Amino acid sequence: MTLSKLFKFVYGYMLFKAFFFSLKTRVNEVDYPNAEYVSMWRSFLRGFRERELKRALNLVLENSDALSECSLEIFDCFDRSSYFALIHPNHPNVTLGFIKDSDLWDIWLKDCFYKLVREKIADLIGIGDDVKILDLGCGSVSPSFYGELVSSNGIYTGIDFSKPLLNLAMARVKEGRLSDRVNLIWNYVDSKLLFKRRYDIVICSSVLQYTNVKSTMQNAVRALGGDGLVVVFSEVFSDVHKDYLNLFNLYYSLIPSFKVFPSIEEIRNCVLDCRIKVRDHIALIEISK
Numbered sequence: 001m002t003l004s005k006l007f008k009f010v011y012g013y014m015l016f017k018a019f020f021f022s023l024k025t026r027v028n029e030v031d032y033p034n035a036e037y038v039s040m041w042r043s044f045l046r047g048f049r050e051r052e053l054k055r056a057l058n059l060v061l062e063n064s065d066a067l068s069e070c071s072l073e074i075f076d077c078f079d080r081s082s083y084f085a086l087i088h089p090n091h092p093n094v095t096l097g098f099i100k101d102s103d104l105w106d107i108w109l110k111d112c113f114y115k116l117v118r119e120k121i122a123d124l125i126g127i128g129d130d131v132k133i134l135d136l137g138c139g140s141v142s143p144s145f146y147g148e149l150v151s152s153n154g155i156y157t158g159i160d161f162s163k164p165l166l167n168l169a170m171a172r173v174k175e176g177r178l179s180d181r182v183n184l185i186w187n188y189v190d191s192k193l194l195f196k197r198r199y200d201i202v203i204c205s206s207v208l209q210y211t212n213v214k215s216t217m218q219n220a221v222r223a224l225g226g227d228g229l230v231v232v233f234s235e236v237f238s239d240v241h242k243d244y245l246n247l248f249n250l251y252y253s254l255i256p257s258f259k260v261f262p263s264i265e266e267i268r269n270c271v272l273d274c275r276i277k278v279r280d281h282i283a284l285i286e287i288s289k
């Protein structure tokens, strides 16, 4: 299963959900207290044509094996939360915060597409014995996953601003007896970071849309000592997956720290001496001095 196939399915699936949302709430005509979210829906619906549902149906039918590969629970939560967001952006039933809803995020990071992404990244970079990996926005599952792969000669450092997600990650690291090679740091990946060691690989998986891209990429380059590989996964690169952008913006805006989806162009501008290969929602950025 490719990530492209998976996201084609998700796009079709969410387009149907958006259509039913608009029928049920009549958000085009009815006013709700959260005027900003209403206005986002109205602008999305202005560009929406019912014939797109035919394409959405084809995408769902052609890519339905995606369902057997991973859970879509996070996308169902986007849909559920969108009804409550019409009332208030911080309505308690909008359950998408990395700190407040860390227990839900932990389930999604384990079972949704993030698992597939981790496996793809590990395959792509072929993690050797003594490799040193820095993971920016590591969440609760990646530290034990990559910790297993780097072996006791390697190092994995994960940084995240969500203390509850880091606590869950730490529990898994201890359970897997990986504490000798895994370090976890509580910090913002777009604050200025200083590193005690040089890393070979920096991973940014599904994180740039929540951060200042320039500061995050500057940290990545500094961590590599100006030479190495940065791996970026994004559900949407705004200049590659243009079709998906409006729909995904609508739903991802429900995640409290969401900013905008990154573009490859923006990443290229942040890292001057680099070669970028993009395939299947993953950008491999080779940086050399």
Ligand SMILES: C[S@@+](CC[C@H](N)C(=O)[O-])C[C@H]1O[C@@H](n2cnc3c(N)ncnc32)[C@H](O)[C@@H]1O
Binding pocket: 098, 109, 114, 117, 136, 137, 138, 139, 140, 141, 142, 159, 160, 161, 162, 165, 187, 188, 189, 190, 204, 205, 206, 207, 210, 211, 257
């Ligand atoms: C969608 S999760 C992805 C987690 C992990 N990279 C994975 O693929 O399993 C995004 C993670 O980025 C973290 N995050 C978001 N903004 C951040 C920031 N500015 N600094 C540090 N971590 C951040 C969140 O707490 C969350 O754990």
